[in-house]
Amino acid sequence: xxxxxxxxxxxxxxxxxxxxxxxxxxxxxxxxxxxxxxxxxxxxxxxxxxxxxxxxxxxxxxxxxxxxxxxxxxxxxxxxxxxxxxxxxxxxxxxxxxxxxxxxxxxxxxxxxxxxxxxxxxxxxxxxxxxxxxxxxxxxxxxxxxxxxxxxxxxxxx
Numbered sequence: 001x002x003x004x005x006x007x008x009x010x011x012x013x014x015x016x017x018x019x020x021x022x023x024x025x026x027x028x029x030x031x032x033x034x035x036x037x038x039x040x041x042x043x044x045x046x047x048x049x050x051x052x053x054x055x056x057x058x059x060x061x062x063x064x065x066x067x068x069x070x071x072x073x074x075x076x077x078x079x080x081x082x083x084x085x086x087x088x089x090x091x092x093x094x095x096x097x098x099x100x101x102x103x104x105x106x107x108x109x110x111x112x113x114x115x116x117x118x119x120x121x122x123x124x125x126x127x128x129x130x131x132x133x134x135x136x137x138x139x140x141x142x143x144x145x146x147x148x149x150x151x152x153x154x155x156x157x158x
Contacts, residue, residue: 027045038060
Protein backbone atom coordinates (compact mmCIF):
# COMPACT_ATOMS: atom_id res chain seq x y z
CA UNK A 1 0.00 0.00 0.00
CA UNK A 2 2.77 2.45 0.95
CA UNK A 3 4.72 1.83 -2.25
CA UNK A 4 1.59 2.28 -4.36
CA UNK A 5 0.93 5.48 -2.45
CA UNK A 6 4.46 6.66 -3.01
CA UNK A 7 4.37 5.87 -6.72
CA UNK A 8 1.03 7.65 -7.14
CA UNK A 9 2.14 10.72 -5.25
CA UNK A 10 5.40 10.81 -7.15
CA UNK A 11 3.54 10.55 -10.44
CA UNK A 12 1.34 13.47 -9.44
CA UNK A 13 4.41 15.49 -8.47
CA UNK A 14 6.10 14.86 -11.81
CA UNK A 15 3.03 15.79 -13.81
CA UNK A 16 3.16 19.02 -15.83
CA UNK A 17 1.42 20.56 -18.80
CA UNK A 18 2.91 19.58 -22.16
CA UNK A 19 2.37 23.06 -23.52
CA UNK A 20 4.62 24.71 -20.94
CA UNK A 21 8.11 25.64 -22.06
CA UNK A 22 11.21 26.80 -20.18
CA UNK A 23 9.58 30.21 -19.62
CA UNK A 24 6.50 28.76 -17.96
CA UNK A 25 2.92 29.29 -18.96
CA UNK A 26 0.48 32.04 -18.34
CA UNK A 27 -2.53 31.66 -16.08
CA UNK A 28 -4.72 32.34 -19.12
CA UNK A 29 -3.14 29.35 -20.91
CA UNK A 30 -4.73 26.98 -18.41
CA UNK A 31 -8.16 25.48 -19.09
CA UNK A 32 -11.12 26.64 -17.02
CA UNK A 33 -10.99 23.35 -15.12
CA UNK A 34 -7.28 23.69 -14.38
CA UNK A 35 -7.77 27.25 -13.13
CA UNK A 36 -10.58 26.06 -10.86
CA UNK A 37 -8.39 23.33 -9.36
CA UNK A 38 -5.41 25.68 -9.02
CA UNK A 39 -7.37 28.75 -7.88
CA UNK A 40 -5.23 29.15 -4.75
CA UNK A 41 -2.25 29.89 -7.05
CA UNK A 42 -4.02 32.54 -9.19
CA UNK A 43 -2.31 35.54 -7.59
CA UNK A 44 1.16 33.99 -7.45
CA UNK A 45 1.10 31.91 -10.68
CA UNK A 46 3.44 34.18 -12.66
CA UNK A 47 6.05 34.09 -9.89
CA UNK A 48 6.17 30.26 -9.73
CA UNK A 49 9.10 28.50 -11.42
CA UNK A 50 8.24 27.06 -14.84
CA UNK A 51 8.77 23.46 -13.73
CA UNK A 52 6.39 23.95 -10.80
CA UNK A 53 3.79 25.47 -13.13
CA UNK A 54 4.16 22.43 -15.37
CA UNK A 55 3.75 19.94 -12.51
CA UNK A 56 0.74 21.79 -11.13
CA UNK A 57 -0.98 22.12 -14.49
CA UNK A 58 -0.51 18.43 -15.31
CA UNK A 59 -1.72 17.46 -11.87
CA UNK A 60 -4.82 19.63 -12.40
CA UNK A 61 -5.46 17.94 -15.77
CA UNK A 62 -5.19 14.54 -14.11
CA UNK A 63 -7.48 15.67 -11.27
CA UNK A 64 -10.13 16.74 -13.80
CA UNK A 65 -10.10 13.26 -15.35
CA UNK A 66 -10.55 11.41 -12.02
CA UNK A 67 -13.78 9.90 -10.78
CA UNK A 68 -15.07 11.07 -7.38
CA UNK A 69 -13.77 7.81 -5.84
CA UNK A 70 -10.31 8.33 -7.36
CA UNK A 71 -10.27 11.89 -6.07
CA UNK A 72 -11.11 10.71 -2.55
CA UNK A 73 -8.31 8.13 -2.71
CA UNK A 74 -5.90 10.80 -3.95
CA UNK A 75 -6.90 13.11 -1.09
CA UNK A 76 -6.09 10.32 1.37
CA UNK A 77 -2.71 9.61 -0.24
CA UNK A 78 -1.88 13.31 -0.27
CA UNK A 79 -2.79 13.56 3.42
CA UNK A 80 -0.40 10.67 4.14
CA UNK A 81 2.28 12.37 2.03
CA UNK A 82 1.92 15.65 3.92
CA UNK A 83 2.22 13.78 7.24
CA UNK A 84 5.69 12.49 6.28
CA UNK A 85 8.77 14.33 7.49
CA UNK A 86 10.64 16.52 5.01
CA UNK A 87 13.57 14.07 5.10
CA UNK A 88 11.32 11.12 4.32
CA UNK A 89 9.66 12.96 1.42
CA UNK A 90 13.08 13.90 0.02
CA UNK A 91 14.23 10.28 0.23
CA UNK A 92 11.08 9.16 -1.62
CA UNK A 93 11.64 11.78 -4.32
CA UNK A 94 15.25 10.64 -4.77
CA UNK A 95 14.22 7.00 -5.04
CA UNK A 96 11.47 7.87 -7.51
CA UNK A 97 14.00 9.73 -9.65
CA UNK A 98 16.28 6.67 -9.61
CA UNK A 99 13.34 4.40 -10.49
CA UNK A 100 12.32 6.61 -13.43
CA UNK A 101 15.89 6.58 -14.74
CA UNK A 102 15.81 2.77 -15.04
CA UNK A 103 14.96 0.95 -18.23
CA UNK A 104 11.32 -0.07 -18.71
CA UNK A 105 12.37 -3.72 -18.26
CA UNK A 106 14.07 -3.00 -14.94
CA UNK A 107 11.08 -0.96 -13.76
CA UNK A 108 8.81 -3.88 -14.62
CA UNK A 109 11.10 -6.32 -12.78
CA UNK A 110 10.84 -4.15 -9.66
CA UNK A 111 7.05 -3.90 -9.99
CA UNK A 112 6.79 -7.68 -10.38
CA UNK A 113 8.99 -8.29 -7.34
CA UNK A 114 6.94 -5.88 -5.28
CA UNK A 115 3.70 -7.53 -6.41
CA UNK A 116 5.07 -10.95 -5.38
CA UNK A 117 6.17 -9.52 -2.05
CA UNK A 118 2.70 -8.05 -1.38
CA UNK A 119 1.12 -11.43 -2.17
CA UNK A 120 3.17 -13.18 0.53
CA UNK A 121 1.54 -13.82 3.84
CA UNK A 122 2.28 -11.34 6.61
CA UNK A 123 4.59 -13.68 8.56
CA UNK A 124 6.75 -14.38 5.50
CA UNK A 125 7.02 -10.63 4.70
CA UNK A 126 7.99 -9.86 8.30
CA UNK A 127 10.63 -12.59 8.26
CA UNK A 128 12.15 -11.20 5.06
CA UNK A 129 12.13 -7.64 6.45
CA UNK A 130 13.83 -8.78 9.65
CA UNK A 131 16.47 -10.72 7.73
CA UNK A 132 17.16 -7.71 5.48
CA UNK A 133 17.41 -5.32 8.46
CA UNK A 134 20.03 -7.56 10.07
CA UNK A 135 22.25 -7.55 6.97
CA UNK A 136 25.26 -5.30 6.67
CA UNK A 137 25.33 -2.85 3.73
CA UNK A 138 27.87 -5.14 2.04
CA UNK A 139 25.61 -8.18 2.43
CA UNK A 140 22.69 -6.22 1.01
CA UNK A 141 24.75 -5.17 -2.01
CA UNK A 142 25.91 -8.76 -2.63
CA UNK A 143 22.28 -9.90 -2.48
CA UNK A 144 21.27 -7.25 -5.04
CA UNK A 145 24.21 -8.17 -7.28
CA UNK A 146 23.26 -11.87 -7.18
CA UNK A 147 19.64 -11.01 -8.00
CA UNK A 148 20.75 -9.08 -11.10
CA UNK A 149 22.88 -11.98 -12.34
CA UNK A 150 20.21 -14.63 -11.70
CA UNK A 151 18.38 -15.66 -14.89
CA UNK A 152 14.70 -14.78 -14.73
CA UNK A 153 12.16 -17.57 -15.03
CA UNK A 154 10.04 -17.34 -18.14
CA UNK A 155 6.25 -17.65 -17.75
CA UNK A 156 6.40 -21.23 -19.12
CA UNK A 157 8.95 -22.15 -16.42
CA UNK A 158 6.76 -21.05 -13.51
